[in-house]
Amino acid sequence: MARTQGSHSDITGPRIREAALALFARHGYAAVSMRQIAAEVGVQAGALYNYTPDKQSLLFRLMYEHMQDLIAAYADQDQTEDAAEALRQFVGFHIRFHLQRPDEVFIAYMELRNLSSDNFAQIEALRRTYENALEAILRKGQAAGAFDIADTKIATLAVIAMLNGVMTWYRAGGRLSLDEVEQAYWDMVHRSVTA
Amino acid sequence: MARTQGSHSDITGPRIREAALALFARHGYAAVSMRQIAAEVGVQAGALYNYTPDKQSLLFRLMYEHMQDLIAAYADQDQTEDAAEALRQFVGFHIRFHLQRPDEVFIAYMELRNLSSDNFAQIEALRRTYENALEAILRKGQAAGAFDIADTKIATLAVIAMLNGVMTWYRAGGRLSLDEVEQAYWDMVHRSVTA
DNA sequence: GTCTATAGGTTGATAGAC
DNA sequence: GTCTATCAACCTATAGAC
Known part of the structure; x- marks a missing residue:
């Protein structure tokens, strides 16, 4: 990772964020020093x-961009009128989105308490925006008679919690293919909101 | 929290663990110093x-005793033959068990990466023991025709993930009583494993 | 059993040379 | 834009007095 002295402004920034992402995910924000990140990039x-400007901003940017990407990617999808679909x-x-970004997902859940209160509020707002997209689906299906849900708020959180569980055990090349995993979770989620 | 000098062996130990538990849960293991814990207890x-012997052992003991308590408490329950029941x-x-111990639960999930590899292996073994209790129920119900589950291993992890989600939002005195929350989750869990 | 004092290192962040 | 050098503060853990 040794670097010759000189100017590399256009690539050093991204490399710092990549290194910080991997290190924060593996060891935790508080346990990683700026020197470790620098060593990984090959600078002082x-x-x-x-x-x-500081370590805190580095963490916040990683989480903020992740949440923005998540919301933008979901908004980009074709939206259907049918609630079950x-x-x-x-x-x-x-x-699929979360399994493609295990480090970002891990940090976004584990390092919330290491955000300053202002930064925390911003990330929380984005998380709630994403949850609201799911809740809107559940409400609509409930209104249309497609679902049978006692409490859409609880159901929203329960479904997301169940899906997030995939991240803790799924590994590519394991016993089940991604399609099979997706099918298994879809079955369980669908049943859980249907009479 | 000031203390006069002297011997307090019988109460200092538990107070240290209480203080460490609260501080680790709030700020994270890596972000809490031994001095902070000592100050909370009122000693140097x-x-x-x-x-x-060291900070690592303090964390491990908290997690180990929590997992032992969990398994013992579940084993103490009356066991029924009926899988759905x-x-x-x-x-x-x-x-109920987890909502009564929010700090222990938080640490047991968030601080796994701060355990030494030996300690990690021990905690993981206990966690798997607990998961196996649920999987045994699902397998039995599946064999008896009470459940319709595509993959009991996935279902086990999905159910636990869904239930753990309660800890992130439930607060006593909120919109729903504990009984209502329990009922809502039971409905969703039951449906998710039933045709 | 608790204290004070300290060893030996690490930390986040800054200043100034190049 | 990166380097070297540095500051002041903090860290875990230990030693020895009481």
């Missing part, structure tokens, strides 16, 4: 401060 | 080492 610790889409989208 | 940092019991037990 002082150089990091050309790209981030929309729920199926949501399940598939959620599983 | 050096005195902590009369009760724990056993699942209902499991759901109620899991929600």
